[in-house]
Structure formats: structure tokens, C-alpha cells
Amino acid sequence: MAVLVYTETLNGNFKKNAFEAVSYAYDLAEKTGQPLVAIAFNAESCDALFDYGVNKVLHVKDENLKMFNARVFAQVIADIATKQSAHTLILSATTDAKYMGGILAAKLKAGFVPNVMARPLSIEPLVVKRMTFSNKGFAHTRINTDFRIIGVSNNSFGLVENKVDGSIEELSTDVGDSDFNTRSVNVERVTGKVTIADADIVVSGGRGLKGPENWGLVEELADVLGAATACSKPVSDMGWRPHSEHVGQTGKPVACNLYVAIGISGAIQHLAGINASKVKVVINTDPEAPFFKAADYGIVGDAFEVVPKLTEKLKEFKAQNA
Amino acid sequence: MKILVCISNVPDTTSKINFTDGDTKFDSNGVQFVINPNDEFGLTRAMWFKEKQGAVVHVATVGEIQVEPTMRKALAIGADEAIRVNAQPTDGFFVASQLAEVVKQGGYDLVIAGRESIDYNGGMVPGIMSELLDMSFVNTCIGLEIEGQNATASREIDGGKETIETTLPLIIGGQKGLVEETDLRIPNMRGIMMARQKKLTVVEPTDVSPATEDIKFEKPAPKGDVKLVDAGNIDELVSLLHQEAKVI
Ligand SMILES: Cc1cc2nc3c(=O)[nH]c(=O)nc-3n(C[C@H](O)[C@H](O)[C@H](O)COP(=O)(O)OP(=O)(O)OC[C@H]3O[C@@H](n4cnc5c(N)ncnc54)[C@H](O)[C@@H]3O)c2cc1C
Ligand SMILES: Nc1ncnc2c1ncn2[C@@H]1O[C@H](COP(=O)(O)O)[C@@H](O)[C@H]1O
Numbered sequence: 001m002a003v004l005v006y007t008e009t010l011n012g013n014f015k016k017n018a019f020e021a022v023s024y025a026y027d028l029a030e031k032t033g034q035p036l037v038a039i040a041f042n043a044e045s046c047d048a049l050f051d052y053g054v055n056k057v058l059h060v061k062d063e064n065l066k067m068f069n070a071r072v073f074a075q076v077i078a079d080i081a082t083k084q085s086a087h088t089l090i091l092s093a094t095t096d097a098k099y100m101g102g103i104l105a106a107k108l109k110a111g112f113v114p115n116v117m118a119r120p121l122s123i124e125p126l127v128v129k130r131m132t133f134s135n136k137g138f139a140h141t142r143i144n145t146d147f148r149i150i151g152v153s154n155n156s157f158g159l160v161e162n163k164v165d166g167s168i169e170e171l172s173t174d175v176g177d178s179d180f181n182t183r184s185v186n187v188e189r190v191t192g193k194v195t196i197a198d199a200d201i202v203v204s205g206g207r208g209l210k211g212p213e214n215w216g217l218v219e220e221l222a223d224v225l226g227a228a229t230a231c232s233k234p235v236s237d238m239g240w241r242p243h244s245e246h247v248g249q250t251g252k253p254v255a256c257n258l259y260v261a262i263g264i265s266g267a268i269q270h271l272a273g274i275n276a277s278k279v280k281v282v283i284n285t286d287p288e289a290p291f292f293k294a295a296d297y298g299i300v301g302d303a304f305e306v307v308p309k310l311t312e313k314l315k316e317f318k319a320q321n322a
Numbered sequence: 323m324k325i326l327v328c329i330s331n332v333p334d335t336t337s338k339i340n341f342t343d344g345d346t347k348f349d350s351n352g353v354q355f356v357i358n359p360n361d362e363f364g365l366t367r368a369m370w371f372k373e374k375q376g377a378v379v380h381v382a383t384v385g386e387i388q389v390e391p392t393m394r395k396a397l398a399i400g401a402d403e404a405i406r407v408n409a410q411p412t413d414g415f416f417v418a419s420q421l422a423e424v425v426k427q428g429g430y431d432l433v434i435a436g437r438e439s440i441d442y443n444g445g446m447v448p449g450i451m452s453e454l455l456d457m458s459f460v461n462t463c464i465g466l467e468i469e470g471q472n473a474t475a476s477r478e479i480d481g482g483k484e485t486i487e488t489t490l491p492l493i494i495g496g497q498k499g500l501v502e503e504t505d506l507r508i509p510n511m512r513g514i515m516m517a518r519q520k521k522l523t524v525v526e527p528t529d530v531s532p533a534t535e536d537i538k539f540e541k542p543a544p545k546g547d548v549k550l551v552d553a554g555n556i557d558e559l560v561s562l563l564h565q566e567a568k569v570i
Contacts (some may be wrong), residue, residue: 008340068479070449070459095480099461102449105415111533112414112446127537134350134440136339140538144531170401181458185474186485194480201569225570235553237503243464244478249335249440250359258569269335272440275542279567280561292548296561313556317564 002037002225003029004081005054005090008097012044016159016198017092019052022162024152025090026053027119034088039080041065041073044109045063046168053162056169058084064175067187069100072179078107078170081147089103091151093255094197104210111143114151117276134249134272154197154255195249199228201258203279206232206270208263208284212240217307218262224314230263248273262303266291301311323377323490326428327365328421328435329396330358330371330411330447331389341539348441348539355392360436364496366505367466368434369400375468378402380428384411384420392521397517398509406518411525413440417435418450419530424456432473433493437462448495450516458488464499 007018029036040162042065046057058080065073075107077100081089089104091097091114105112112302115131117138125142128150131137131139196202204224205215215229222229229245236246247254249269255276262283264270271294274280277302282295283306290297299306333339334354340522342349357365371377381396383389384407393404405418425433433455435448452459458473460466464483465476468490475494475560509517551559563570 070461071452095478098445099449102446102451103416103445103453103459106450106453109533112444113534114445115443130443132443132536132539133333133339133444134335134542136542137341137570138540138542139536140540142535143533143539144535145533182460182486182488184484185487187479187482188484189479189482193481197480217481233503234514243499244483246498258563258567279563279569281563290394292550294545295548296546296567297559298548298550299553299559300550301554306553306556309556310559311351313560314570317570318558321564 001046001283002035002084002086003032003088004084004086005036005038005092006077006097007038007040007049008092008094009040009043012237014043014048015092015094017094017154018156019048019159020154021092021152022049022052022054022088024119024150024157026160026162028088028090028097029125035175037084039077050166051157051161051163052159054164058169058171059279060171061172062173062175063175069180069182069184070096070103071181072175072270074100074103074107075179076173076175078104081108087147089147089149091149092150093154097151101149103164105149108147108149110146110147110149111145112149112151113141113143116150117153117156118314119157131276135275136272155257155278156255160294171253194228196228196230196245196252196254200258201225201227202230202254202256203260203263204230205235205262206231206264207234213271214304216239217303221307221314224311224318232270234251240297261295262307264291265289266294301306323371323375323432324428325368325371325377325379325432325434326425326430327361327368327379327381327396327401328433329361329365329381329383329392330436330439330441331355331383331385331392332358332439332441337360339541340411341541345425345539346537354387357392357396358436360437360438360497362492362506363498363500364434364436365396365399365401366501366507367496369507370501371468371490372400380405380430382407382421382424384417384527386410393522394517395509397520397522398513399507400513400522404522406522406524407458407527408524413443413532414446415450415533416530418447418454422451423453423528424525427452431490432468433457435493435495437495444555445463445495448493455493455546457491457493459493460486460488461495463496464501466494
């Protein structure tokens, strides 16, 4: 028996989320005395996985798996899990992993717990801590089934290096045309920009910025920080920014290391979606804005004055610490 | 086309969340319940299919009698019939199994669920259903067009958008984008009156054990006070972020 972890790639390279899932899986494998086995599709090189404690990589190279397809990917993963007689599968919290989670749970007759934020509270029975009620609460969830699937929340466990000498086994699949009941016909992906899902730092703007023409402020700050840009719901509803940037309870969830909120009041629905972030900074003219109650650091001031200065200071800081 | 919209009955987004019975249960005292926001986007898209393409729209909820006001609201918005599976929604697998049974009985061509409920946050009910029913499935769905048996859906991906072609029967996990915020409808008087006459069928659950169980809840630790930095002293913020918070 082994602990399995699915390691997601984009264009052949492992995502950061994959290493976090592996770090979590390694911890569990250690505790239960099982080997750690990673499943990877079409990776250029699997070596990086050994830095995080993977004993063996089951690598599948297959043209049919070049493009993500939830049902087909889940079928291949479930087949491998069954052949390995594994009982535990660790996933990350990417959009694609969440897409597969339910499908895999049904295929493997597994209890699936997503949004897990810490190492298990108990191993036998397996009890994990997960975020629920849109981050306004945490649940201790017991998994009752033989096969268990855990989805690790972004930036919750962190990356933990554990170098080992591992091996790679190449596998083949028999995926065929008839296995696809959905077909991807077009993918538009922004390139050269950090996405909210992958970002360590997110710089977010609200209605306090007055209009889309002022977003240069947000983008320049994001640039120096290597951050993704985001916005509050009304900002995307008014079309100042694309919907894909809307964060919060009804938008994208954000769980980054540093969240900078500019001209955002801090409504409960906004906070619910970003509260899992570790450090929050708020810049707002109104000292009574609710965001000040949720933030770690704050500046009461006008964004149009404060943000360009902050950008300048950070540039200087970067230059000194380069 | 026959559409089923799966509606989760959730605490209003402004609700304070508390637990009771030694932190083993959600405390619904004083909490207002609403249609899960992602499901409201789905229901509104279903109304479009009803009005433009003559679809019949049913809604289903797994829940006890207290969920009926939320179901009546869905009927007042324009759904034709409602089905309530009379059981407490214990976990994603249990709920998906119950809803899958409703789909089998009703012979639906399109099942619209939400990407995620804002209370359980499982994000798994539509995925599990798709597998139990062997139906095509598109998650994080932000656009859906249907012609005959063919569907074109767009879905949000990390850093972009993907267009998918598929066929009915189909399940989606929907979210904002399916319709816009401004398309959402508040039930009018006529709708509310008509909803009272519409059929709300109660069915008993099938015998399935939940795969997971929440044995205890906790609330996030109270937050310490914010550290305020003077607008004229931004260097201080930079050094706090570097030395204290260690995030830059
Ligand atoms: C069902 C539901 C779901 C929702 N989901 C979400 C969600 O997912 N995400 C979300 O964000 N919202 C959501 N909302 C909306 C939420 O309630 C708030 O309306 C929204 O977050 C407010 O956005 P804002 O902070 O940008 O705007 P406002 O509330 O208008 O705040 C603007 C802030 O900018 C400050 N300001 C003004 N000028 C300046 C300046 N020059 N410099 C600095 N600060 C300035 C003001 O003091 C104010 O605090 C939801 C609401 C509902 C009902
Ligand atoms: N009790 C329920 N009754 C009906 N539909 C539900 C219920 N719970 C969840 N769903 C549907 O499944 C979606 C995802 O829920 P979840 O898996 O709980 O995040 C929701 O948006 C609803 O469409």
C-alpha cells in the first residue's frame, strides 16, 4: 500500500500546488509508514518530485492526456489507484483538481474532503480539518470509507523539502476516443501574468479606485511584488475589470501569503473569500472601513497618494535586496 | 428539454456563523436562509432556456421541511415544479446520491448545480452525480448554449477560459457568468402567488450512508488588532512586511 498524490503539470512543468500536495502527502506517508507514490502525466522531468519525498513516480506519457479532460484524467488516476491497491489519494486545490474530485470520489467509492488546511488530526480513524462556511468556520471531518481522498487547500501546508532517491516507472494507458464525452475546442489563457490561483501575493482593487482608468496603480504595485491582480465584486459587475479577477465568496477564493486591498471596504462576502490569506494589508481613506478589523496592517489614506509611494518604496527595497 | 436545477438552501451571505451542542452542530438560530448564490445563477440561466427554448424547469433540494420557503422562492422566480428529498443533507456523497435518484426518476436532459455551496463548500455534488449517472459534466461553468442535443459550454480555468463541446444529457457546476448579476430576478407578487399553486413533491431518501462526517466545528481564532502605519511613513510598512510578516 502507498499514499498516492496526483501532481499536476502545465505545459510539462509541475505546478507549485503539486509540490504542496506532495509535501502534505509525504507527511501522511511518514506517519503511516507507507511509501509515497506520485502520479504525473506528460512531465518533462520528474526529478523535482524527489526533492519533496516522492519514492516513486508513475509517469504516463500519452498524447491523449496532453489536454486536461476531467473524466479521462480521473479514469486514468482511478485505474492506477486500483492497480496499486492504494487507499489514500492526495489532490491539490487547483480548478482542475476540484473538477476531478467528485468524479474520483464516485469512481473509487471514496470519502472526499476538500479545503483541508492542516495535517490530519487523527490517522485511525482519519480525521482532517477543513475550511467550511466560506472560511467562517472549520470542521473536523472523519472519513468513513476505505478509500480516502484529501484535497489540500492552497498555501495551507506550504512546501517542505525532503530529498530522497526515487524511481520513475513509465506507464501506458488505453485511453481512446470513446472515453471523451466532452471536447475542449478552445483555451484562452493569459500568459506572462501571475494568476490568482498560483500567486503568493495578490493586489486587489475596489470601488474606491473610482474607475478602470486608474488601474495602472494596482498593476504597477502588482508588478513590483510579482503579484496577481484581483478586484471586488462591484468592480467586475461594472465591467471595470474582467470577471476572472473577481474574488470573494461568489468569486474566486484567495489563499495567498500577502493580500493587499486597495479601496475595498471589507464587506463580509469579500472577506469570506480572501480570509484564508496569511497577511492582509488594507489601504482605505475611511478608518471605519470594516476591512481594518480583518487586516494585519493598514494605512488610513488616499490610494492615489499612498499606492504610488508604496510602489516606489518597494522598488527601492527590491533594488537593495536584489 | 427538461431541466433540473439543484438548489442548496444556505445561510445568507451576511450571516454570522455559530456552532452549538458542544460545537458539533451549526446554530441556525436567527439565521436567514437563501438560494445558494451559484445555484441562483444556474436557476436564472434555466429561466432563459424556459423562455427562449420552451424548456421545462424543475428544482430539487435535499433537506427537511425548513427548506421549503427557499424552494417556494425558486418557484416564484419561475421554476415549474419542485422536488424535496426529505432528509438532512449530511455530506456530498449522500446528497449527490439522492439527487441522482431524482434525475433517474425524472429523465432530465440537463442538470444544473452550482460549482460550490457557500455553507458546505464541498464542490463535489455535481461531479459525483455525473459519475453515478454517467452523464457529461462541465464544472466552473460560466456560459452555456444548447441546440438540439449539442451543448457548448465555457468554463473558468486557472488563468483563463476554456470552451467545451459536449452532448446532452449534461450536468454542470455553474457560477456567475452563466448569467450576470443584473440578470438575477427578485420574485414579484404574481410569481409569489403562482408559486403557491405549483407542485412541490416530497420524496423519501434512498438508503445511502454518508462517506464523511463532520464531528466537530471550530471558529477561526479572533484576530489581533490591525497595525496602523502612518501614510507619511511608508518605509515602515515595507520593513514590517519584510521583517515581521516575512512576506516580501
Ligand atoms: C450574495 C452576495 C455575494 C457577494 N459576493 C461578493 C464577493 O464574492 N466579492 C466581493 O468583493 N463582494 C461581494 N459582494 C458584495 C459586497 O457586499 C460589497 O458590496 C462589495 O464587496 C463592496 O465592494 P468595494 O469594497 O469595492 O466597494 P465599496 O463598499 O463601495 O467600498 C469602497 C471603499 O473604498 C474606500 N475609498 C474610497 N475612496 C478611496 C480612496 N481614494 N483611497 C482609498 N480608499 C478609498 C471607501 O472608504 C470604501 O471603504 C456580495 C454581495 C452579496 C449580496
Ligand atoms: N442539499 C442540497 N440539495 C440540493 N442541491 C444541493 C444540496 N447540496 C448541494 N447541492 C448542489 O450541489 C452544488 C455544490 O454543492 P457542494 O458540493 O456542497 O459544494 C450546489 O451548488 C447545489 O447545486
